[in-house]
Amino acid sequence: MPDQSTSQATPQHPSPAAAARGHGAAGDATAGEGISRRRLLGTAGATGLVLGAAGGAVGHAAAPSAAVPLTSLGSDRAMFHGKHQPGITDPLQARGHLVAFDLVAGAGRKEAAALLRRWSAAAERLMAGEAAPHDDTDVARDAGPSSLTITLGFGHGFFDRTGLGKQRPAALDPLPDFSSDRLDKARSDGDLWVQIGANDALVAFHALRTLQKEAGSAARVRWQMNGFNRSPGATAHPMTTRNLMGQIDGTRNPKPADADFDRRVFVPDDGEPAWMAGGSYVVVRRIRMLLDDWEKLPRAEQEAVIGRRKSDGAPLSGGGETTEMDLERTGKDGRVVVPLNAHARITRPDQNGGAAMLRRPFSYHDGFDADGVPDAGLLFVCWQADPLRGFVPVQRKLDRGDALSPYIRHEASGLFAVPGGAAQGEYVGQRLLEG
Amino acid sequence: MPDQSTSQATPQHPSPAAAARGHGAAGDATAGEGISRRRLLGTAGATGLVLGAAGGAVGHAAAPSAAVPLTSLGSDRAMFHGKHQPGITDPLQARGHLVAFDLVAGAGRKEAAALLRRWSAAAERLMAGEAAPHDDTDVARDAGPSSLTITLGFGHGFFDRTGLGKQRPAALDPLPDFSSDRLDKARSDGDLWVQIGANDALVAFHALRTLQKEAGSAARVRWQMNGFNRSPGATAHPMTTRNLMGQIDGTRNPKPADADFDRRVFVPDDGEPAWMAGGSYVVVRRIRMLLDDWEKLPRAEQEAVIGRRKSDGAPLSGGGETTEMDLERTGKDGRVVVPLNAHARITRPDQNGGAAMLRRPFSYHDGFDADGVPDAGLLFVCWQADPLRGFVPVQRKLDRGDALSPYIRHEASGLFAVPGGAAQGEYVGQRLLEG
Numbered sequence: 001m002p003d004q005s006t007s008q009a010t011p012q013h014p015s016p017a018a019a020a021r022g023h024g025a026a027g028d029a030t031a032g033e034g035i036s037r038r039r040l041l042g043t044a045g046a047t048g049l050v051l052g053a054a055g056g057a058v059g060h061a062a063a064p065s066a067a068v069p070l071t072s073l074g075s076d077r078a079m080f081h082g083k084h085q086p087g088i089t090d091p092l093q094a095r096g097h098l099v100a101f102d103l104v105a106g107a108g109r110k111e112a113a114a115l116l117r118r119w120s121a122a123a124e125r126l127m128a129g130e131a132a133p134h135d136d137t138d139v140a141r142d143a144g145p146s147s148l149t150i151t152l153g154f155g156h157g158f159f160d161r162t163g164l165g166k167q168r169p170a171a172l173d174p175l176p177d178f179s180s181d182r183l184d185k186a187r188s189d190g191d192l193w194v195q196i197g198a199n200d201a202l203v204a205f206h207a208l209r210t211l212q213k214e215a216g217s218a219a220r221v222r223w224q225m226n227g228f229n230r231s232p233g234a235t236a237h238p239m240t241t242r243n244l245m246g247q248i249d250g251t252r253n254p255k256p257a258d259a260d261f262d263r264r265v266f267v268p269d270d271g272e273p274a275w276m277a278g279g280s281y282v283v284v285r286r287i288r289m290l291l292d293d294w295e296k297l298p299r300a301e302q303e304a305v306i307g308r309r310k311s312d313g314a315p316l317s318g319g320g321e322t323t324e325m326d327l328e329r330t331g332k333d334g335r336v337v338v339p340l341n342a343h344a345r346i347t348r349p350d351q352n353g354g355a356a357m358l359r360r361p362f363s364y365h366d367g368f369d370a371d372g373v374p375d376a377g378l379l380f381v382c383w384q385a386d387p388l389r390g391f392v393p394v395q396r397k398l399d400r401g402d403a404l405s406p407y408i409r410h411e412a413s414g415l416f417a418v419p420g421g422a423a424q425g426e427y428v429g430q431r432l433l434e435g
Numbered sequence: 436m437p438d439q440s441t442s443q444a445t446p447q448h449p450s451p452a453a454a455a456r457g458h459g460a461a462g463d464a465t466a467g468e469g470i471s472r473r474r475l476l477g478t479a480g481a482t483g484l485v486l487g488a489a490g491g492a493v494g495h496a497a498a499p500s501a502a503v504p505l506t507s508l509g510s511d512r513a514m515f516h517g518k519h520q521p522g523i524t525d526p527l528q529a530r531g532h533l534v535a536f537d538l539v540a541g542a543g544r545k546e547a548a549a550l551l552r553r554w555s556a557a558a559e560r561l562m563a564g565e566a567a568p569h570d571d572t573d574v575a576r577d578a579g580p581s582s583l584t585i586t587l588g589f590g591h592g593f594f595d596r597t598g599l600g601k602q603r604p605a606a607l608d609p610l611p612d613f614s615s616d617r618l619d620k621a622r623s624d625g626d627l628w629v630q631i632g633a634n635d636a637l638v639a640f641h642a643l644r645t646l647q648k649e650a651g652s653a654a655r656v657r658w659q660m661n662g663f664n665r666s667p668g669a670t671a672h673p674m675t676t677r678n679l680m681g682q683i684d685g686t687r688n689p690k691p692a693d694a695d696f697d698r699r700v701f702v703p704d705d706g707e708p709a710w711m712a713g714g715s716y717v718v719v720r721r722i723r724m725l726l727d728d729w730e731k732l733p734r735a736e737q738e739a740v741i742g743r744r745k746s747d748g749a750p751l752s753g754g755g756e757t758t759e760m761d762l763e764r765t766g767k768d769g770r771v772v773v774p775l776n777a778h779a780r781i782t783r784p785d786q787n788g789g790a791a792m793l794r795r796p797f798s799y800h801d802g803f804d805a806d807g808v809p810d811a812g813l814l815f816v817c818w819q820a821d822p823l824r825g826f827v828p829v830q831r832k833l834d835r836g837d838a839l840s841p842y843i844r845h846e847a848s849g850l851f852a853v854p855g856g857a858a859q860g861e862y863v864g865q866r867l868l869e870g
């Protein structure tokens with residue numbers, strides 16, 4: 001990627017925010033190209049910048065003496081404006097916060113519109129590595145944007161409270177009950193939803209705190225969760241992460257290069273309701289992993305539960321991580337190699353009428369219970385154009401016979417409508433709130 | 436640092452663990468040089484490895500085709516063996532776990548020795564990027580060591596339970612009560628203490644879970660806390676981090692290059708008790724920050740509370756971050772510019788009979804209380820050769836009149852004896868347990 005390497009080697013600006021703006025242009029990929037381009041940018045970017053800092057081991061332009069060079073992790077930047085909101089196709093970040101707010105009694109459409117305007121203004125600034133609009137706390141000072149993304153969504157309750165009930169999408173109808181659900185209502189649902197991701201935990205906390213304060217008297221935190229993923233550079237594994245069960249996660253995710261990616265993930269331009277064009281629906285599940293039970297299983301049994309090898313994610317039917325799973329292949333005993341209730345078999349789109357969703361999770365670990373059992377698992381976050389053709393059919397099938405079920409527990413749930421990205425000068429949700 | 440740059444440019448090994456071992460030699464600095472050398476190594480290392488991954492933009496040896504190139508964050512490695520344990524002078528990591536264990540009833544010296552032997556063996560392997568000794572979960576698989584450090588210590592109760600009461604150092608006598616303490620005993624103290632730090636959250640969790648399981652039937656988790664710091668590369672700020680109040684933290688930390696650094700931080704070779712030679716005492720305080728109150732203070736008042744500028748950490752008496760504070764300087768109103776109760780004035784060694792400690796904290800954020808108040812602050816971790824000449828006199832003085840007191844609350848406390856590092860073939864604490 002020589003062109004991107006070059007774009008990263010321009011002289012650095014004296015302030016992190018300015019440096020971030022400089023790099024931002026290179027990161028201004030369309031959503032469809034976002035994952036691969038930004039990911040490569042992260043690698044190539046490190047080269048130019050670190051070489052500059054180390055004294056010019058190759059012939060890049062020397063940095064100004066006043067420069068504060070940022071390595072790529074800090075200077076990588078996602079774009080706030082665009083057809084889609086950030087935080088959907090962007091690479092997983094090392095740190096994440098999920099938070100739901102409820103509108104306070106008395107706050108209606110006008111207050112909600114002002115809130116979304118404030119949040120959008122704050123998100124745009126923070127994602128550029130700039131200070132918060134009001135009374136910045138300095139917690140993110142000196143750091144670059146660190147791939148910060150801020151994503152805003154609406155829950156079922158938002159529409160009646162704001163007098164916009166007629167605009168509520170049918171896709172926001174409550175999810176069906178699943179027999180294995182053990183949901184804590186206090187940590188489920190909510191009028192508004194915010195997803196924050198960044199490769200620096202202080203940058204992420206700063207964004208969370210800023211949005212909480214910008215909520216002002218209009219909305220209050222309903223629930224909030226912290227998550228994490230691999231840090232950039234901790235592994236060279238190209239596309240996927242591991243979860244706390246040790247499995248590679250995300251192998252079968254739809255790819256932006258897929259012909260049907262946009263159709264699966266985003267509401268089309270002529271979709272319904274009109275204000276959701278370019279938007280997506282997100283299902284959030286706090287899935288606790290019963291690690292004490294899981295880790296007692298021998299590796300071969302763990303692999304039979306999932307249908308893939310732990311080491312490299314390859315299907316038990318053979319090949320490598322990305323090899324197509326052979327559902328019919330039988331072993332010497334005449335039984336299918338990938339068990340019929342294996343998690344990876346059940347969740348395959350071709351086993352679910354083509355249902356597919358873009359999973360973009362964070363792991364979580366909230367310490368240990370009094371008896372030393374880890375309160376840990378997955379903040380499952382999945383994106384789709386229509387939950388009834390994404391999460392719901394897959395989860396229905398899992399609910400009936402997933403070999404993984406004894407080792408997990410769905411403890412919280414949310415479904416939110418995430419409108420398309422804001423155009424320049426627009427705020428997120430403006431087409432709904434001023435439509 | 437051309438020699439280190441070169442050492443990083445050797446051909447990469449096919450497995451992350453092997454690659455980590457290859458880089459380990461370069462990281463094998465003595466403790467005194469550890470901070471600066473490892474930090475530079477992190478920068479130089481990224482250059483060679485990333486260039487290799489990007490296709491050889493400069494003339495490094497080509498990586499073997501099977502190589503899994505690690506960028507520097509993943510391949511950086513701290514050494515388990517050495518005069519001192521890791522995790523004391525090593526650079527702050529992005530993710531940390533503090534965990535205390537209590538020996539179970541019936542576990543004595545023999546079981547404790549076996550436990551320390553198991554923990555040491557696990558720590559050595561994990562810090563090298565290798566799998567856990569037993570039933571590895573694959574959670575850290577594909578990742579390099581990511582600067583993982585595992586540090587082991589003994590609490591007051593450990594000695595009587597193991598029949599080693601006569602070996603208990605006087606320095607482990609309980610800390611005095613401070614009037615501002617609001618300590619939760621369930622999250623304080625403990626027979627054994629483990630500090631885990633890594634620049635990847637999954638690597639850190641994997642180490643935590645491995646040590647918990649290696650505790651077997653000998654010890655149970657008493658309390659556990661999660662923390663974080665800036666990610667490497669998120670900022671170019673050289674030596675210090677920021678806390679959740681937005682302050683630069685650690686400016687006045689003793690530096691390994693200081694003539695009296697070892698004397699302040701480590702028990703001398705001829706110190707008492709003999710088994711603590713090369714060891715250090717750690718004070719751990721969970722310090723909650725009352726951020727709602729703090730953030731309402733105007734910036735100038737926040738700066739008066741601390742005695743330093745928020746923007747760059749410079750003392751209010753002028754200069755830059757590392758400029759010596761002028762305690763006598765007065766303003767136009769005739770009053771000292773750095774208020775008499777300013778936190779940074781009170782904590783200065785020359786105001787405390789030379790008392791100094793090496794602070795190496797993590798920030799923490801455990802979500803929001805029901806009323807939306809963040810449960811967040813500092814996992815204060817400080818190292819000293821003698822707590823009575825480090826933490827205690829400083830905290831006594833802070834307890835009497837620190838301007839910061841109204842904005843913080845000490846909620847948990849621990850004091851642990853951290854023995855010297857294990858020599859090759861030795862386990863941590865062997866000189867105590869087999870002495």
